[in-house]
Amino acid sequence: MTMEDIKNEVQTTSMVPMALYTVMYPVFNQLEKVNLSAAQTLRAAFIKAEKENPGLTQDIVLKILEKKNLEINYAESLLRMATEDVEEFLIDRREPEFQELNERARALKHILSTIPDEINDRVRFLQTIKDIASAIKELLDTVNTVFRKYQYQNRRALEQQKKEFVKYSKSFSDTLKTYFKDAKAINVFVSANRLTHQTNMILQTFKTVV
Amino acid sequence: MEEDVKKVKKPGIVSPFKRVFLKGERGRDKKTSEKTTERRALHTFSLSQPDHRIDPDILLNDYIEKEVKYLGQLTSVPGYLNPSSRTEVLQLIDNARKTNQLAGQLTPELDAVVSLSAYNIKLVWRDGEDIILRVPIHDIAAVSYIRDDSLHLVVLKTAQESGGSPCPSSCPDLNKSQTLGSLSESGPGLVEVCCLLVLAVENKATAEELCLLLSQVFQIVYTESTIDFLDRAIFDGATTPTRHLSLYSDSSSKVDAKEAFEAEASTFSFEGSLEAADSSPSTPASPQTKAASEGELSTTAAELLQDYMTTLRTKLSSQEIQQFATLLHEYRNGASIHEFCINLRQLYGDSRKFLLLGLRPFIPEKDSQHFENFLETIGVKDGRGIITDSFGRYRRTASSASDSTANGAGTVGGDSAHSGGAGDAPAPSEGDEWDRMITDISNDIEALGVSMDQDGGVSP
Numbered sequence: 271m272t273m274e275d276i277k278n279e280v281q282t283t284s285m286v287p288m289a290l291y292t293v294m295y296p297v298f299n300q301l302e303k304v305n306l307s308a309a310q311t312l313r314a315a316f317i318k319a320e321k322e323n324p325g326l327t328q329d330i331v332l333k334i335l336e337k338k339n340l341e342i343n344y345a346e347s348l349l350r351m352a353t354e355d356v357e358e359f360l361i362d363r364r365e366p367e368f369q370e371l372n373e374r375a376r377a378l379k380h381i382l383s384t385i386p387d388e389i390n391d392r393v394r395f396l397q398t399i400k401d402i403a404s405a406i407k408e409l410l411d412t413v414n415t416v417f418r419k420y421q422y423q424n425r426r427a428l429e430q431q432k433k434e435f436v437k438y439s440k441s442f443s444d445t446l447k448t449y450f451k452d453a454k455a456i457n458v459f460v461s462a463n464r465l466t467h468q469t470n471m472i473l474q475t476f477k478t479v480v
Numbered sequence: 481m482e483e484d485v486k487k488v489k490k491p492g493i494v495s496p497f498k499r500v501f502l503k504g505e506r507g508r509d510k511k512t513s514e515k516t517t518e519r520r521a522l523h524t525f526s527l528s529q530p531d532h533r534i535d536p537d538i539l540l541n542d543y544i545e546k547e548v549k550y551l552g553q554l555t556s557v558p559g560y561l562n563p564s565s566r567t568e569v570l571q572l573i574d575n576a577r578k579t580n581q582l583a584g585q586l587t588p589e590l591d592a593v594v595s596l597s598a599y600n601i602k603l604v605w606r607d608g609e610d611i612i613l614r615v616p617i618h619d620i621a622a623v624s625y626i627r628d629d630s631l632h633l634v635v636l637k638t639a640q641e642s643g644g645s646p647c648p649s650s651c652p653d654l655n656k657s658q659t660l661g662s663l664s665e666s667g668p669g670l671v672e673v674c675c676l677l678v679l680a681v682e683n684k685a686t687a688e689e690l691c692l693l694l695s696q697v698f699q700i701v702y703t704e705s706t707i708d709f710l711d712r713a714i715f716d717g718a719t720t721p722t723r724h725l726s727l728y729s730d731s732s733s734k735v736d737a738k739e740a741f742e743a744e745a746s747t748f749s750f751e752g753s754l755e756a757a758d759s760s761p762s763t764p765a766s767p768q769t770k771a772a773s774e775g776e777l778s779t780t781a782a783e784l785l786q787d788y789m790t791t792l793r794t795k796l797s798s799q800e801i802q803q804f805a806t807l808l809h810e811y812r813n814g815a816s817i818h819e820f821c822i823n824l825r826q827l828y829g830d831s832r833k834f835l836l837l838g839l840r841p842f843i844p845e846k847d848s849q850h851f852e853n854f855l856e857t858i859g860v861k862d863g864r865g866i867i868t869d870s871f872g873r874y875r876r877t878a879s880s881a882s883d884s885t886a887n888g889a890g891t892v893g894g895d896s897a898h899s900g901g902a903g904d905a906p907a908p909s910e911g912d913e914w915d916r917m918i919t920d921i922s923n924d925i926e927a928l929g930v931s932m933d934q935d936g937g938v939s940p
Contacts, residue, residue, distance in 0.1 A: 392699060396706045403706075403713035410717025436718040443710050450703055 285463040288348055289328035290320050291356050291470070345459035346386045352466040353383035359473040367416045371476060374412045375469045378405040382462045389455050399446065406439050413472065424479045431475040435468045519606060522547060522593065532692040536598075536700050543597040546690055548634070549680040550592040550603060550612055552582040555640055559672035563622035563637045570628060573635075573678060582678055586631075594679065596693055598700050601636070603677075613677075616830065617701045621674065623694045625687040632687045636677040636694075712834050715791070719840060788838045795832050803827055817847035821854040834860050 294316055301309035320327050335342055355376060361368045381401045388398040413432055417425075438461075445461035448454075522545040527534050538544060554576050562568055576582040583590055591606035601620070603612040619639040626633045681687045792801055804827060811820040821836075828835050837860055843851045 392703070396702055399706050399710055403710040406710075407713040407717040410714075414717075432718075436714060439714045439718075440711075443707060443714065446710070447707055450707075 285345075285348065285460065285467050286325045286328050287320070288352065288463060288467055289331050290316060291358065292348055292351050292354070293331050294327055295356060295358075296351070296354065343456070343459070345456055345463060349459050349463050349466070350383050350386060352463065353380045356470060359470050359477065361473060361477045367412065367419060368476070370412050371409075371416060371473065374405070374409040375473050378402070378409050378469050379466050381405050382466050385458060385462050386455075389458060402442075409469070409472070410436070413476075416476065427479050428475055431468075431472055435465075435472055438465045438468045441465075523595070527689065527693075532689045534693060534696060536696070539596070539598040539697055539700055543595050544693065545593050545595050546681075546686070546693075547606065548592050548594050548603075548690075549586050549590040550583075550605075551586075551590065551633075551678040551680055552576070553613065554581060554676040554678065556673045557637075557676050559674045561637065561674070561676075563624045563635065566626055569624060569626060569635055569676070572676065573633070576678075586680055590680075592679075594690070596697060598697055601694075615677065617697055618705070618831070620694070620698075623691050625684075625691050627684060627687075632681050632683055634679045634681055634687050634690050636679075638675045638677055640673050640675045708834065711791075712837055716837055716840075719838070791835065791838060795835060800827060817843070817850045818854075821851065825854075825858060833858055836860055 295313075298309050298313040298316075301312065316327060332344065335344065353376075360372055363369075381398065384398060385395075388394045410432070413428075413435075417428065442461045442465050445457050449458050523543060524546070525534060525538055525544055534544065551573075554572060557572065561572070573582060577584050592612060593604050593606055593609075595602040595604070598617065600614050600616045602614045604610060605612060615636070615638050619641075620636055621639070622637040624633075624635045624637070626635060679690075681690060792804065796804065804824070807815075807820060807823050807827065811817070824836060824839075825833060836855060836858075840848075840851070
C-alpha cells in the first residue's frame with residue numbers, strides 16, 4: 271500500500287483529527303521537557319492550523335513518513351498509539367459517574383489498540399472482539415447513567431454524540447463481518463480508529479457540555 | 481513339476497466335506513456382502529490437504545458424513561474433567577467399559593455415521609439409519625483424539641441435557657435418574673456435570689480429519705456468534721433508553737423524566753412527530769426544545785424499531801416473523817407476559833434467544849420485572865448467551881456488566897418497579913400511546929413478513 275493509498279483511505283474516514291492529538295500531542299509533550307516555550311508555541315500553531323484546515327496535521331505526518339521512506343502502516347500505528355490518554359479530553363469532574371466514563375473510555379481504547387497484535391490469531395481475535403463488545407456496552411451504560419442522573423443544557427449535543435458512537439460501533443461490526451470474508455486487516459484498523467475517535471469525542475462532549 | 485500340477489485347482493470338483501463346510505461360510509459372506517452393499521454411500525467431500533480444509537458453505541448449507549463406531553455416551557461426568565488429559569479421559573473410559581457403560585469390543589453393530597454441519601453433530605446407526613443422538617454445536621465444549629494402542633478414540637465433551645441419553649443396545653442405560661439438569665450432587669455441594677461422547681475411528685488420519693473438521697465448524701460458528709454478541713452489546717447499550725419508551729417516570733430523576741414523559745405522551749408517533757408536537761397543548765418546554773426532543777424521541781424510537789426489524793429479517797423466516805406478530809398481538813390483547821415470553825422463547829429456540837433482548841424497550845413497565853427475570857433464567861440477560869453459557873467465559877465481565885445494567889435497566893425494570901406503585905398508575909392517554917406504538921410495531925412486522933414472502937423469503 272503506497273502513501274497515496276493510505277492518504278486516500280484515511281481522508282475518507284473520520285480519523286483525520288487523530289493525527290493531531292494522537293501523533294503530535296505526545297511529541298509536544300516530550301518537546302516541553304527540552305524547550306517549554308517552543309513546544310507550547312508549536313502546539314498552539316498546530317491546533318490553530320488544524321482548526322482552520324482540517325486534515326493538515328495528517329498531511330504533514332504522512333509527508334514526513336514519505337520523505338523518510340518509512341514503511342509504516344499508518345492506520346495500524348495510529349491504532350496502537352490511540353490507547354494513550356489525551357489530557358484535553360479527560361473529564362475533570364470528580365463525581366463517580368464521570369470518572370467511570372473516563373475509565374470506560376480508556377478501557378475501550380486500550381482493547382481496540384490490541385487489535386493489530388491479535389488479528390492474526392483467530393481464537394484470540396474472537397476473544398478480543400468479545401472484550402470490545404463488553405467495553406462498548408459498559409461505556410454506553412455509563413453514558414446512559416450520566417444522562418439519567420445529571421441536568422444539562424445541551425442534551426441534544428450529548429445524544430447526538432451517543433448516536434454517532436453507536437453508528438461507528440455498528441460500522442465496526444460490519445467491517446469485522448467483511449474482514450472474516452476478505453481478510454483485509456487494514457479496514458479493521460481504520461474502523462477501529464474511527465471508533466476510538468468517537469470514544470474521545472464522547473469524552474470531549476461530556477467535558478464541555480455537562 | 482507333478483507337485484506343481486497337483487497344486488493347480490481343478491474347477492468343478494469340490495470335496496463333499498468342503499461343500500458342506502464352506503456352504504455356511506459362503507452364506508455368511510454373502511450376508512455380510514449383502515449388508516455391505518446395502519449400506520448407502522456417505523455424503524462426503526474431498527478436503528484440501530494437509531489441514532483438511534472444507535468450504536465453509538458446505539458446513540453452513542450442507543453437511544459432511546464420516547463413518548465411526550459409537551461406543552456410547554457417559555453422563556454426569558464432572559465438568560472439571562480436562563479433555564486434554566489422556567490419563568483422566570482413559571481412566572473414565574476404562575471404568576465405563578468395565579461396568580458396561582461403554583461397549584467393550586468393536587463390533588460391526590457399533591458402526592455409525594456422524595453427520596457434521598455448522599448446526600449440529602448427528603449420530604445415526606450405519607444400518608437402519610436410526611438416530612442415536614444429536615448435539616448442537618454450541619453444546620460441544622471440546623474434542624479430543626486419544627490413541628490407545630490400536631484404538632483411535634475421538635471423545636467429545638458436551639453439555640448435559642436433562643433426561644439422559646441413549647446407549648448402545650449392548651450397554652445398560654445407567655445414570656438416567658442422575659441426569660436432571662446439568663448439576664449433580666457430589667459431596668458437600670453441587671458440581672457442574674457434562675457428557676462424554678465416545679467414538680472410535682479406523683486410524684489416526686481419520687481421527688485427525690474429524691477433529692479438524694470440528695475445529696472448522698467451531699471457527700465458523702463462533703465467529704458468527706462473536707459478531708452476534710458484539711451486535712447484541714451495541715444494540716443493548718444503544719437501546720437502554722435515555723428516556724422511558726414505556727412512558728413511565730423514573731423515581732430517581734423526576735424532573736428529567738417528567739419533561740420526557742410529557743413530551744412522549746403528547747407526541748409519541750413514528751410519523752409526523754413534528755406536526756403532532758405543534759398541535760399538542762400540554763408540553764411545558766419551549767417550542768424549539770419540544771420539537772427537537774420530540775424529533776429525537778421519534779427518531780430514537782423509529783431507529784430502535786428499524787434496528788429490531790432489521791435484526792428480525794436476518795434471523796427469522798417469513799413464517800416465523802408472522803408467528804412473532806401473532807404472539808405480539810395476543811400479548812397486546814391480554815395474554816400474560818409469562819405466556820408471551822414462553823412462546824417467544826419457543827419460537828426463537830436456543831440459537832436465537834438473544835433476540836428477546838431487543839424487545840426490552842417495548843415491554844411496558846408493569847411487565848418489565850417479569851421480563852427481566854425471564855431473560856436471566858434463560859441466560860441472555862446482559863448479553864450472556866450461547867458463548868458464555870457453554871464456555872463459562874465472561875462471568876466476571878458479565879457480572880460487572882450486569883451490575884451496571886441492573887442499575888441501567890432499573891429504569892426499565894427495577895427502579896420503575898419500585899416506583900411503580902398505585903401512585904404511578906397511568907392516565908388513559910399513556911395506555912393509548914402504548915397501544916398505538918404496539919399496533920404500529922405489529923403492523924410493520926406483519927408487513928415485513930409479507931414483503932419477505934414477496935421477496936422469496938430469507939435464509940435463517
